[in-house]
Amino acid sequence: MKSSINIILAPISELSFFLKNYPEKRIIVITDQNVDTFHSDKFSDFPKIVIDAGESQKNILQIEKIAEKLLELGADRTSVLVGIGGGVVCDICGFIASIFMRGIQFCYVPTTLLAQVDAAIGGKTGVNTSKIKNVLGTFNMPEFTLVDYSLLQTLAPQELINGMAEVVKHACISDESYFGFLENNYDKILAQDSFALTHTISKSIEIKKEIVEQDPEEKGLRKLLNYGHTFGHAIEKHYQITHGFAIAKGISIINKIALELGILTQENADRIYNLNQQIGLNPEIESIDIQELLPYITNDKKKTGAKISLVVVSSIGQSEVLNIPYIELEKIISTIWK
Numbered sequence: 001m002k003s004s005i006n007i008i009l010a011p012i013s014e015l016s017f018f019l020k021n022y023p024e025k026r027i028i029v030i031t032d033q034n035v036d037t038f039h040s041d042k043f044s045d046f047p048k049i050v051i052d053a054g055e056s057q058k059n060i061l062q063i064e065k066i067a068e069k070l071l072e073l074g075a076d077r078t079s080v081l082v083g084i085g086g087g088v089v090c091d092i093c094g095f096i097a098s099i100f101m102r103g104i105q106f107c108y109v110p111t112t113l114l115a116q117v118d119a120a121i122g123g124k125t126g127v128n129t130s131k132i133k134n135v136l137g138t139f140n141m142p143e144f145t146l147v148d149y150s151l152l153q154t155l156a157p158q159e160l161i162n163g164m165a166e167v168v169k170h171a172c173i174s175d176e177s178y179f180g181f182l183e184n185n186y187d188k189i190l191a192q193d194s195f196a197l198t199h200t201i202s203k204s205i206e207i208k209k210e211i212v213e214q215d216p217e218e219k220g221l222r223k224l225l226n227y228g229h230t231f232g233h234a235i236e237k238h239y240q241i242t243h244g245f246a247i248a249k250g251i252s253i254i255n256k257i258a259l260e261l262g263i264l265t266q267e268n269a270d271r272i273y274n275l276n277q278q279i280g281l282n283p284e285i286e287s288i289d290i291q292e293l294l295p296y297i298t299n300d301k302k303k304t305g306a307k308i309s310l311v312v313v314s315s316i317g318q319s320e321v322l323n324i325p326y327i328e329l330e331k332i333i334s335t336i337w338k
């Protein structure tokens with residue numbers, strides 16, 4: 001996979017300009033119903049495939065349906081897919097582009113905060129099976145990702161909050177001063193204050209880009225971006241809650257484990273919890289039954305052999321990967337959650 005990430009900060013009205021190097025008649029948009037309702041006037045030049053909205057669409061049957069629609073639209077190996085939507089559309093678009101006729105070019109126009117700071121950056125694509133998230137997937141970098149902040153204006157407030165989980169993650173794993181900025185400005189970001197929001201998106205993209213370009217296929221450094229995700233993915237699947245809200249709870253769980261291991265201080269754990277709470281991410285974990293999550297975690301692809309990789313934050317802005325025997329993790333969990 002190529003390792004360079006091409007981010008274009010521009011209004012979506014310039015999409016045709018950035019697609020001018022691709023064969024005009026071969027461009028096909030993939031989007032979802034909500035994005036189509038609000039923004040279809042902005043990509044009316046191109047044929048499109050509109051899927052239902054939501055995580056439940058991220059499955060292999062949907063991929064087959066899209067492949068058939070692509071064939072009906074005359075797609076071939078020279079076609080270029082443009083995923084315009086949130087993380088679900090981007091993950092689906094990138095995955096089908098990776099396998100359709102053994103791989104075609106694709107680009108993203110992310111329309112949620114979560115996709116602008118995370119899902120559309122870094123070349124991970126994938127769909128879920130009925131039990132495990134993203135287990136069918138590829139590493140494949142889009143030609144470019146066009147980020148237009150104004151697309152977020154139609155986003156429901158809960159979806160903006162949802163995206164903030166990945167923003168907090170970026171600050172926790174690598175940048176304490178960014179974390180301080182979020183503590184002081186989260187209300188402005190949620191109100192879509194222009195400076196606060198654009199600074200946040202640019203900063204998060206910068207952090208993710210720097211990590212992924214050094215380790216595009218997650219052999220080492222990139223694993224840090226999985227902070228909160230081992231338990232978060234299990235919560236997302238088991239409790240059927242949206243990605244960001246699940247990751248905030250996943251962060252609370254891993255922080256509790258890091259506290260037990262003496263890696264993280266209570267003061268730093270409280271700062272992270274309080275920020276997630278103030279944002280509205282509901283990071284409490286009293287309602288979560290950790291034992292029920294374990295079957296998802298043993299299947300999680302981050303588990304290699306008898307060991308499991310867990311990302312812990314040691315102080316805000318500093319993180320590391322712990323490779324611990326799975327049996328050890330079970331012991332720690334039963335000590336904390338008796």
Ligand SMILES: NC(=O)c1ccc[n+]([C@@H]2O[C@H](COP(=O)([O-])OP(=O)(O)OC[C@H]3O[C@@H](n4cnc5c(N)ncnc54)[C@H](O)[C@@H]3O)[C@@H](O)[C@H]2O)c1
Pocket residue numbers: 032033034035038053054055058085086087088089091111112113114115118119120121122123124125126133134151152153154155156159162163243244
């Ligand atoms: N590939 C990666 O590296 C990566 C990273 C993080 C998350 N993800 C994946 O991203 C997915 C979550 O993404 P998401 O939170 O964007 O969810 P989503 O794509 O389901 O979008 C959330 C909701 O917002 C709607 N929407 C999107 N843009 C809108 C707009 N501009 N105005 C109004 N409504 C709009 C959608 O229709 C949907 O109902 C998960 O499947 C997660 O696994 C992938």
